Amino acid sequence: MACIRNGLASCLAFESGVLYKVFAEIGPLEQLIHSAIADALPLSVAVLIPCHNEEAAVSRVVRDFLANIPDVTIYVYDNNSTDGTAAAARAAGAIVRRETLQGKGHVVRRMFADIEADIYVLVDGDGTYDASAAPAMIAMLIDQQLDMVTGLREACTEGAYRPGHVLGNAVLTGVVRRIFGKRIGDMLSGYRVFSRRFVKSFPALASGFETETEFSVHALELCMPIGEMPTDYRERSAGSASKLRTYADGVRILRTIVRLVKDERPLLFFSLAGAILLLAGIGLGLPVVVEFLRIGLVPRLPTAVLATGLVLLSFLSFACGLILDSVTRGRRELKRLAYLAVPGIGAVAGAPGRAAGQDGGQTGGQGIRRLHRGLAKSFW
Secondary structure, X not given: OHHHXXXXXXXXXXXXXXXXXXXXXXXXXXHHHHHHHHHHXXXXXXXXXXXXXXXXXXHHHHHHHHHHOOOOEEEEEEOOOOOOHHHHXXXXXXXXXXXXXXXXXXXXXXXXXXXXXXXXXXXXXXXOEOHHHHHHHHHHHHHOOOOEEXXXXXXXXXXXXXXXXXXXXXXXXXXXXXXXXXXXXXXXXXXXXXXXXXXXXXXXXXXXXXXXXXXXXXXXXXXXXXXXXXXXXXXXXXXXXXXXOHHHHHHHHHHHHHHHHHXXXXXXXXXXXXXXXXXXXXXXXXXXXXXXXXXXXOOOXXXXXXXXXXXXXXXXXXXXXXXXXXXXXXXHHXXXXXHHOXXXXXXXXXXXOOOOOOOHHHXXXXXXXXXXXXXXXXXX
16 A cells, blocks of 8 residues: 555656646546646636537536536627527526627637636537546646647547548648747637636637637747647537538638738738739830840830839838838737736736746746645545
């Protein structure tokens, strides 16, 4: 028995993420994880569920998260549902609110503005995401003092992904990775855990499903600490229909990426536009110049004027890119200051009387040690 106790005590010295991975595979000890979180983390957690006609699935989603996260508050925002979504969510134990502007982006903007918490869990109300992964995602956010943890979707049923969605997600994620940074693996995942600092500094300009693209670009542009964790992804509950329009929403997401490149990388955007205009101008003007050198005349005057205009526009585009790049740098600095104005997860998890100059890493370490002590106390 002493050997067993010594072995278990050694296990408690590992990082909390490892502990969750080990204990999550031991069915009878799931309750240990839940009670340890409640004892060790004096942080408020809010689960945010945007819904539109999800009567068939939302009650199970609410019950699953209530069972997996101790002392959690669940908010369901009904986005003009015509079925019994609101009643089903309320009966399952959620706080139900309403957003009349149609679209997931509008709902996310309203939720982030209205709800106050230390940690936010955002999940779809269609029952496709695994609620049991939430404690480990929250632990990862606190343990590593991150601002966003994304659930990397791993299909566990044959019908989890609709035709074309895997390819579309890979292409769109690849474009964002190429331009903004390679720290994301599933840009369109709807299962995320956020810090308060992220939520209260996120501008939320999107209106629809492109809001996930904004999440990723916002985090990458401000160089936020982010992480990812594989989670099961299953097909929708029976009676629940997808609101995602494969081609229409795919075009909207691609258009959002282009807009974000223009807003966040103006020098790149306008340099590419200028290069295209310059090549077009040279292509049209070169034959005119060759002909002028040969005969001393310009018989194709309209072509010469067009080529000159395109070259002038190309230089104007380059100049706009340089000017807007300076403007964007100033905007990025302001966004960074707004982000820093909100206390980080390490400061929130620390003692209320924490000195102003105390190192955030020390506070995070204290939170991890409290988590370990909570696990040990719950076990024995």
